[in-house]
Amino acid sequence: MDNSKERTLQNYLIAGGFGGICTTLIGHPFDTIKVRMQVVPGLYINSFDATWKIITHExxxxxxxxxxxxxxxxxxxxxxxxxxYESGKKLLTKIDEDEQNLKPKKLFLAGMFSGLTTTIFSVPGERIKCLLQMQNNTKKYHGFFDCLVKLLQEGGIRNLYVGTCATLLRDIPSSGIYFAVYETTMRTIQQNTTQKSIWHPMVAGGLAGISNWIVAMPADVLKSRIQIAHVDKYPQGLRSAFREMMNKEGPIGLYRGIVPIIIRSFPANAACFLGIHVALDFFDKFK
Incomplete structure (x- = not known):
């Protein structure tokens, strides 16, 4: 990510939120298809069949x-x-080291730190998202807040954090790959051109998104299964879900839904990093 020593952590906080909105608006339909394919194996032939059936029936x-x-x-x-991520980079930067020239290993570690810190928000949000995505015309939950209240009534705060281990297993390594690929791609592009372009963060973000999901997909499949299942279905959590999948579907089951998520990854993450750069450029211009 282009770095400016005059940018504050607050700038990165706001820019990250804006990037998240951009990626959701572009990528959510693909995410719905992915979750449906992950949780109900055999119901859909492929991504296109899933899309057609969802639109036809719902x-x-x-x-x-x-x-x-x-x-x-x-x-x-x-x-x-x-x-x-930016805080992690600062912590890993030595006194005599330029933050913009951190080696990929340190970028990976900073990215892993990012994946660790977001779990407190991502687990409840994805638990609710997956439950809402799996609803057909018979609805138990009427929107985000209704689902939130019912989950709390049924099992308290603990009920919101179903799938935490699987989320950590997904986000820590994949976030490391995500940011390392983004930064190294941006550096490569900028070394070969003197002009800045909106395409630079879009290309780097798209490639980072694809790399992220190749690493994250197996844990994400298990997470989705655990988060929509009845509380007693997987008594040992991640281990129970993994054992069931290996017995019934084999290793290929760990990549169920990979096609829609890979299709989604490039445009959604291109939009994300474009949004982040637009926001950061705005702060640079009007600071």
């Missing part, structure tokens, strides 16, 4: 189920993610 709005939960959750998650 209308186009079916693709946007759970988006309110995503938007409510994504702003603090992305804001905290960018803030934590």
């Amino acid at each position: 209308g186009r709005t079916g693709l946007y189920k759970g988006m309110s939960a995503q938007l409510i959750g994504i702003v603090p998650i992305f804001a905290l993610s960018i803030l934590s």
Whole structure:
């Protein structure tokens, strides 16, 4: 990420939130398809079949189920993610070292720190999002806040944090890859051109998004299964879900829903980093 020593952590916090809004508006329909394919194996032949069936039986709005939960959750998650990443870079920068020239290993570590810090927001948000996305015409939950209240009534705060271990297993390594790929791609592009372009963060963000999901997908499948299941279905949590998947579907089950999420990854993350750069350029211009 282009760095300016005069930018404050507050600038990164706001820019990250704006980037999260951009990525949600572009990518949510693909995320709905991904979750449906992950949780109900065999119901859909492929991504296109899933899209067609959702639109046919639930209308186009079916693709946007759970988006309110995503938007409510994504702003603090992305804001905290960018803030934590920039803070991580500062912590890993030696006195005589330029932050813009940190090696990929340190960028990866800073990204992992980002993935760790966002869990407190991402787990409840994704729990609610997945439950809303899995609803058909028979609705138990009527929107984000209704789902939130019912989950709290049924099991308290603990009920919101179902799937925490799987989320950590997904987000810590994948966030490291995400930011390391983004930064190294931006550096490569900028070394070969003297002109700035909006395409630079879009290309780097898109490639970072694809890299992120290749790493994150197995844990994300398990997370989705755990978060929509009855509380007693997986008594050992992640281990129970993994054991069931290996017995019934084998390793290929860990990449169920990969096609829609890869299709989503490039435009959604391109929009995310474009939004972040637009916000940061705004702060640079009007500071």
